[in-house]
Amino acid sequence: MSKAGAKLFVILQSLLPKRLISGLVFRLTRLRLRWFKNLCIRAFCRLYPIRMDEALKPKIGDYASFNEFFTRELRPGVRSLDGPSARILCPVDGTVSQAGQIDGQRLLQAKGRSYTLTALLNDAELAAVFDGGSFATVYLAPYNYHRVHMPVDGTLLSMRYVPGALYSVNPSTVNGVDNLFASNERIVCEFTTAVGRMAQILVGAFNVGSMATVWAGDVTPRKERSVDYRRYDVQQVHLARGAEMGRFNMGSTVIVLFEPGAVCLDPAMAPGRAVELGQTLALTGVQARPGAG
Structure with a gap:
């Protein structure tokens, strides 16, 4: 997309009733009319490179x-x-x-644009935990697999729903809207792991009618547009490395945060690189040091 086209796309989004449209998409995508869902799925498969051979259920029907x-x-x-x-x-x-590395409190969004941990997490105390740590932001296109898994074994400490906008999170919008990930609706999931605390943030977007976790079910959409913070000290939720932890019901973005010194990011985690579930995101701090192991 040209610079002029990208700018126009961002302006158009600011004018559209994003929440109303996303709500409509939420309802339409759940219709159980055979002819309608088959029509939509076939059109989607023609529009995008869907790898149905990887699916547990490879047939549209x-x-x-x-x-x-x-x-x-x-x-x-x-x-x-x-x-x-x-x-x-x-x-x-x-x-x-x-x-890359979190520069003090700031995470890089795009060239010339950054945002703060406190704004993203909506929690200054939690932000201090990851100050100077490592992060990775991965964009899920419409054709990608849309379930989110655990990078490492973890025990859930808290979940925070943060209301916000529903801008698209595609590259054009990421490059054109300040503080995008800290402005959009999101779910912040905090875990304790063998490498210290980890946060995994599911960022909502335009046409993302719902985000869900395996322990709470659908977290969005919701009528109440206020921060919802829940601790899981009593209700123990343990998830193994590779286990599903949530899903997007349309495309969006996942941000993973680690404490300082906990991990060394893999060089393959470079902007613009296509990645798959299960490939190496990072190595633990001990194993990553020269001569370790």
Whole structure:
């Protein structure tokens, strides 16, 4: 997309009733009219390079709705989720938007644009935990697999729903809207792991009618537009490395945060690189040091 086209796209989004349109998409994608969902799925498969051979259910007729197709499960063994415990897994299929060290409190969004941890997490105390740590931001295009998995074994500490806008999170918008990820609706999931605390943030977007976690079900859409913070000290939620932790019901972005010194990001996590669930996101700090192991 040209610079002029990208700018026009951003302006158009600011004028559209994004929440109303996203709500309509939410309802349409869940319709269980056979002819309608088949029509939508076939059109989608013609528009995007969908790899149905990887799906647990490879036939269009196997899905009751478009949303069921969109959040389709992968066949066992299609992604490698094994390997040494020092290997931190990429949690999704997608394209790396940015990755690297957190510069004090700031994360890079795009060239010339950054945002703060406190704004992203909506929690200054939690932001201090990751100050100077590592991060990776991965964009999920419409054709990608849309379930989100655990990079490492973890125990859930808290979940925070933060209301916000619903701008698209495609590259044109990322390059054109300040503080995009800290402005959009999002779910912040905090875990304790063998490498310290980790946060995995699911960022909502235009046409993302719903985001869900395996422990809470659908977290969005919701009528109440206020911050919802929940601790999980009593209700223990343990998730193994590679286990599903959530899903997007349309395309969006995942941001993963690690404490300072906890991990060394893999060089393959470079902006613009296509990545898959299960490939190496990082190595633990001990294993990553020269001469270790």
